[in-house]
Amino acid sequence: MDCVRPDSLTAPAKVDCAVHFGQTVRMAIGRRGAFAAAFATIAAMKTLAAWNAAFAAVNDDKIILTPLYVNPQLPQSEAQFAEENTNGSINGKGFLTGYNAVKYTAEYVGLPASIKAQLEKMENESRAELGVDPVEMALITPDNRIISRGVNGIPFSNFYLQSVGSEGFKALNKNGFGISLDGKWDVGTTITQADFDLVSLNPV
DSSP states (O other): OOOOOOSSOOOOOOOOSOOOOOOOOEEEEEETTHHHHHOSSHHHHTOHHHHHHHHHOOSTTOEEEOOOOEEEEOOOOOEEEEEETSTTSGGGEEEEEEEOOEEEEEEEESOOHHHHHHHHHHHHHTOGGGSSOOEEEEEEOTTOEEEEBTTBOEEEEEEEEOOOBOOSTTOOOEEEEEEEEOTTTTTTOEEEEOSSOOTTOOOO
16 A cells, blocks of 8 residues: 555546446457557557457467357455454454455356367466466457557456356356456556457457
């Protein structure tokens, strides 16, 4: 925590335009640094040419797209306190120690076993024990907006993909999945409108 305070309180600016992500239906994923290597500017991130170059890369700069998914859930982080409601803090108010990690979750529908096997490779790529968030991603909305940290991806770890589930008669096969994000993962997030149909793109 930064204990160096400014000379006065910082006044927040007026909110002139509300920001809402809406539904996210796809992720672009790369190893750490791949997004910055692919997109020199926000203007470049809008273009099909820059994305195609990132898809074609054969080194750490490669970016991939996940299949489309449904039912995305992104919970808020919760403040964590030490000594809350105990005699160890004044009036039991506790001491703010940070924020919990959050899990972004969603479901793939009708996922073939062959593609599931490809996605499962991300479990090894994103293991937390490999280092601090070894991979990064951008979220993509149905109207081709890209949620990132400017030209950088949003770091994450612990991608997991559950076994298929079905509720029987006329039910859909679904595979739940999720990733772990920092409690303050949204710091510096931006929304960029792609100039092409990123949602429907199927790079080969």
